[in-house]
Amino acid sequence: xxxxxxxxxxxxxxxxxxxxxxxxxxxxxxxxxxxxxxxxxxxxxxxxxxxxxxxxxxxxxxxxxxxxxxxxxxxxxxxxxxxxxxxxxxxxxxxxxxxxxxxxxxxxxxxxxxxxxxxxxxxxxxxxxxxx
Numbered sequence: 001x002x003x004x005x006x007x008x009x010x011x012x013x014x015x016x017x018x019x020x021x022x023x024x025x026x027x028x029x030x031x032x033x034x035x036x037x038x039x040x041x042x043x044x045x046x047x048x049x050x051x052x053x054x055x056x057x058x059x060x061x062x063x064x065x066x067x068x069x070x071x072x073x074x075x076x077x078x079x080x081x082x083x084x085x086x087x088x089x090x091x092x093x094x095x096x097x098x099x100x101x102x103x104x105x106x107x108x109x110x111x112x113x114x115x116x117x118x119x120x121x122x123x124x125x126x127x128x129x130x131x132x
Contacts, residue, residue: 006049007092009085009115010038010123011101012059012066018102018120031063035072038123042071046122049098058085082106089115 016023016030023030038055045051055072060081068074077084082103089097089110097115100123101107107117 006045006051006053006096006098007088008041008046008049008053008055009088009097009099009110010034010055010057011081011085011099011103011106012057012063013061013081014101014103014106015120015124016063019124027062028066031057031059031066034124035066035069035074039069039071041123046098046118049096056088058088060084082109086110086113089113 012031012034016027016034021030035057038057041051042053042055043051045053056075057072058075058077058081059066060077064076066074075084075088082105085099085101085106086109089099090113093114097113099107099110099115099117100120101117102119111117
């Protein structure tokens with residue numbers, strides 16, 4: 001029986017890097033801000049995928065060590081974040097899986113497993129013009 005909750009896998013490095021807001025000065029803090037911004041989506045869902053949703057934020061590199069919070073599971077990739085995301089999407093064949101990334105190659109890989117893809121602005125709108 002398929003799970004009723006949509007699995008939303010977020011490519012943290014790609015989504016954090018999608019907005020030039022100074023994230024490079026403190027990648028871990030930027031990832032924590034993204035994690036916290038995702039919390040409401042656990043109940044609300046994404047456009048076209050109403051909640052509740054299971055949110056998994058895949059982190060790598062300097063963002064490892066970011067803790068999970070209620071509503072968002074943080075999954076530290078042992079090596080490549082893209083490989084971990086592909087693995088999670090492949091294991092979700094029995095349910096709706098949405099991957100949040102702008103990475104074309106990663107999109108191709110997860111779509112081979114039946115995942116749907118949306119861009120970073122789905123979960124992280126661009127800041128207003130003139131905002132650093």
